[in-house]
Amino acid sequence: MERYEPHDIEAKWQRVWEEAGAFHVENPGYGARAERTFYMLEMLPYPSGVLHMGHVLNYTLGDVVTHFRRRNGYLVLRPMGYDSFGLPAENAAIREGGHPREIAEANIAAIRRQMRRLGWAIDWSREVAAHDPDYYRWTQWLFLKFLEEGLAYRKEAPVNWCPNDQTVLANEQVVDGRCNRCGAEVEAKNLEQWFFRITAYADALLNEYALVEYWPERSIAIQRNWIGRSEGVDVLFRIAELDVDVPVFTTRPDTLFGATFFVLAPEHELVERLAERSEHGDELREYVRRTAAQRGAERADVTREKTGVFTGHAATNPVNGEQIPIWVSDYVLMEYGTGAIMAVPAHDERDYEFAEQFGLPVRPVVAPADGAPPPEGAFVEHSDGERLLNSGDFSGMPAPEGAQAIVERLREQGRAAPAVRFRLRDWGFSRQRYWGCPIPVVYCDECGIVPVPEDELPVLLPDVDDYRPKGKPPLASNEEWVRVPCPRCGREARRETETMDTFVDSAWYFLRYCDPRNDSAPFDREIVDYWLPVDQYVGGVDHLTGHLMYARFFTKVLNDLGMVGFREPFARLFHQGWVQFDGAKMSKSRGNVIGPDDLVEQYGADAVRLYILFMGPADQDMEWTETGIEGIVRFLNRFWRVVLDAADGEPGVVAGPLARKAQETIAKATDDIGRRFVFNTPIAAIMELTNELSRRPDDPARRFAAETAVSLIQPYAPHLAEELWQRLGGERLWEQPWPEVDEALLARRTFELVVQVNGKLRDRLEVPVDLGEEELIARAKASPRVQAHLDGKEIRRAIVVPRKLVNLVVG
RNA sequence: GCCGAAGUGGCGGAACUGGCAGACGCGCCGGACUCAAAAUCCGGUGCCCGCGAGGGCGUGUGGGUUCGAGUCCCACCUUCGGCACCA
Known part of the structure; x- marks a missing residue:
């Protein structure tokens, strides 16, 4: 018997698939025939290097689903692309010389080669890359739509500034006050920035989970928490000294009588005005300066002692006319609510801590149920039977009713209004970096911000001499490129020199895959409506608050613009676990990356594919070890021999114990992949069937069992399966129907x-x-x-x- | 601090709706083949007692529900992940 030679077999079948266009699918109207479509999508790779075992898990899992669905009668769209703008290529260019484009494209070429070598069933005709002008032309086009709709705007805002990368970081790129890419301590800086008004869609993002088919509970919980919706009331406190009413947001109007002081964020516009009229003016200004400098890391440290300065002024509590002292402290955030709070130390831990620190009074206004004594510190529990006290006319009322009554009275006086606040902030997407999608606007002294006309897109990314930002964006150094006539008035104007966050590129790539060569629009609505929503999306859980939120936001906006017919882009979501090495997630910066190349070289692609899925449940983190791959290689060799040994069996004999085992295996594999979405146990089941087959060399159904085993292993080891299928006299296993359980044969x-x-x-x-x-x-x-x-x-x-x-x- | 996930042999893991704990694989032990080794094949392998038949114990800990608990409930311990002054 011939030996199993994975390299020969794999090269052979990859050629066959390529020539047959096996995994190419056409859009409707161009030869599409299946009624049932299935859009299988995995998060596109960031080509900062070559693929590692984490990618191999991700894409092999998607590959199994692709084959499984195809063979179950679905027309499966399974595209691939590259998130090829962004810092790694730019930093590599700075470090090692060369152009970021050359680096990105070299990485793409390497990744593409790896993907082909692993035999993944991808429709290569739909490949896209974010840095390709044919792609970013439409990123720019979409930006202009958002600008037109008032969903993209500029504002000055404090930003997270990484002094090392010389760039602005999104909140989710700051981890423990440090840059998540280089680890440098993040500083505060005020900059004019571009923002997408994602907060306008906060409620939609929160409410429309009902439209998704299946998202893990935990994923929805993380996004909910990120959006952070809370209902309460805005209450006006009067500052007589300045003759202004200052709104504060509270979710606890039942505690209004317990407000013993008032706090403004250091960035609040009234602070300077109060300082002007205060004997503590210098102290206040000094405090504002100090806190501004220590935004980011230090300020985020919750455990540090509270600091603050008394303004010397008072605010009037509208419920009782009481004058309470106004303080300034950085524990109040300008970015949330109104940047001012009423402080109720008796019922808020942070206020309590502040009151302790500065010896301010604590006045309980909510009594715990059944007369229990109030606890040490702040009483913040919510339980039935709580009653108000020290609350004027409202004393003695149950807390919830009391809250309502207090709000009602303030409303009559025009001093309170219901309000909803979100933790979610608008998405700052401009970057002072080179290697990104240029923002297609021009600044004109006469006309202001002028969009580049659609027919002049794309605004091509020009070459520059030096990619180092040095405080201003690299593009600003290319004066020839920057100077441009204003599209509106023709006078000399200047181009925007900042580029877009790469999350913009990836907020719509799944739409472009459907219609990747369209040169008159980003995509055709009929075509995206045909394929989307994505039936199964697979990617890391770390993208929940970034990419996944942005992609959902884009989709909703495009739906409102009539460009797509759906509100949610991803019907089903799955997060694969991390493949770790040395106890940490694989990453280039940690230097613990294990790639597939050596393993594929040594054992073949099928062995690597099978092994990564056999290691454990795909949604759990796993520690990379190679100790088990020999076992998989042993199994594949054994599989090869056992199947070929059984080839002399009578075809069509489907009765007996071995036939039943085969039926049980079909049932198990089908249920596991199709319903349970687990990928390790079908392999075990096929191993069992193989063991059984080798134990019963004379079973009359041996040929049927062998054919079944080959058919079932095809999504995992497509090359081996195809070769054995051919040797058993079949052809084109990749398009054969998935085996069906014969209930009669399963019966005992x-x-x-x-x-x-x-x-x-x-x-x-x-x-x-x-x-x-x-x-x-x-x-x-x-x-x-x-x-x-x-x-x-x-x-x-x-x-x-x-x-x-x-x-x-x-x- | 808050939210979430998870603790099963020497190891990765299986056991889906409460019903045979440890499938499958790694490792290890023994045997066959071989001058020998590799490869391959066969058998064994949770722990304890027993020559054996057999028996007892066993899914992080302690309780509970049940005819029956890895699975359900309560309390706790440990590990990992996310958020973190959001009023």
Whole structure:
């Protein structure tokens, strides 16, 4: 018998698939025929280097689903692309010389080669890359739509500034006050920035989960928490000194009578005005300066002692006319609510801590239920039976009713209004970097911000001499490019020199895949409506608050613009676990990256594919070890021999124990992949079938069992499966129907009855399936092994679980 | 601090709706083949007692529900992940 030679086989079949266009799909109107479509999407790779085992897990998993769905009669769209703008290529260019484009494209070429070598069933005709002008032309086009709709705007805002990368970071790129790419401490800086008004869609992002088919609960919970919707009221406090009413947001109007001081964020516009009229003016200004400098890391540290300065002024509490002191402290955030709070130390831990620090009064206004004494510190629990106290007319009322009544009275006076606040902030997407999509606007002294006309897109990214930002964007150094006539008035104007966050590129790539060569629009609505929503999206859980939110936001906007016919882009979501090495997530910066190349070289692609999925459940983190891959190689060799040995069996014989085992395997694999979305256990099931087949070399159904095993292993080891299928006389296994369970063959005449005495296993009996309860009990009692445990004792009860077990309860 | 996930042999893991704990694989032990080794094949492998038949114990800990709990409930311990002054 010929030996199993993975390299020869894999090269052969990859050529065959390529020539047959096996995984190419056409859009409707161009030859599409299936009624059932399935859009299988995995998050596109960031080409900062070559693929590692984490990618291999991600894409192999998607590949199994692709083959499985194809063979179950779906027309499967399974495209691939590259998130090729962004810092790694730019930083590499700075570090090692060369152009970021050359670096990105070299990486793409390497990744493409790896992907082809692993035999993934990708429709290569739909490949896109974010840095390709044919792609970013439409990124720019979409930006202009958002600008037109007032969903893209500029504002000055404090930003996270990474002094090392010389760039602005999004909140999710700051981890513990440090840059998530280079680890440098993040500083505060005020800059004019571009923002997408994602907060206008906060409620839609929150409410429309109902439209998704299946997202893990935990993923929805993380996004909910990120959006952070809270309902409350805005209450006006008067500052007589300045003759202004200052709104504060509170979710606890029942505690208004407990407000003993008032706090402004250091960035609040009133602080300077108060300072002007205060004997503490210098102290206040000094405090504002200091806190501004220590935004980011230090300010985010919750455990540090609270700081603040008294302004010397007072605000009037509208519920009781009380004058309460106004303080300035950085524990109040300008970015949330109104940047001012009423402080109720008796019922808020942060306010309590501040009051302790500065010796401010604490006045309880909510009594715990059943007269229990108030706890140490702030009383923040919510439980039934709480009543108001020290609250004027409202004292004695149950807290919820009290809150309502207080709000009602303030509303009548025009001093309160219901309000909803979100933790979610607008998405700052401009970057002072070179290697990104240029923002297609021009600044004109006369006309202001002028969009570049659509027919002049794309605004091509020009070459520059130096990619280092040095405080201003690299593009600003190319004066020839920057100077441009204003599209509106023709006078000399200047181009925008900032580029877009790469999350913009990836907020719509899944739409472009559907219609990747369209040169008159980003995509055709009919075509995207045909394929989307994505039936199965697979990617890391780390993208929940970034990419996934942005992609959902884009989709909703495009829906409102009539460009797509759906509100949610991803119907089903799955997060693969991390493949770790040395106890940490693989990443280039950690230097713990294990790639597939050596393994593929040594053992072949099929072995690597099978191994990464056999290591454990795909949604759990796994520690990379190679100790088991030999076992998989052993299995594949054995599989090869056992199947070819069985080739001489009679085709079409589908009865007997081996045939039933094959049926059970079909049922298991189909359910696991199709319904449960688990990928390790089908491999175990196929191993069992293979073991059974080798143990029964003379079984009449051996040929059927072999064919079934080959067919079932095809999504995992498509090259091996195709070769064996051919040797068994078949062709084009990749388009053969997935095996179906024959229920009649699965049916059994007998089953193994488990007999327990007092819940403990005592015997197993092979009995006919059609016995009644009485008969089952009788058989159980008759067993000698059972008798030994009955010991003449009275049987008080007998539990019968049909087709499973009998449990005899003795006294 | 808050939210979430998870704890099963020497190891990765299986056991889906409460019903045979440890499938499958790694590793290890023994045997066959071989001058020998590799490869391959066969058998064994949770722990304890027993020559054996067999018995007892066993899914992080302690309780509970149930004829029956890895699975359900309560309390706790540990590990990992996310958020973190959001009023």
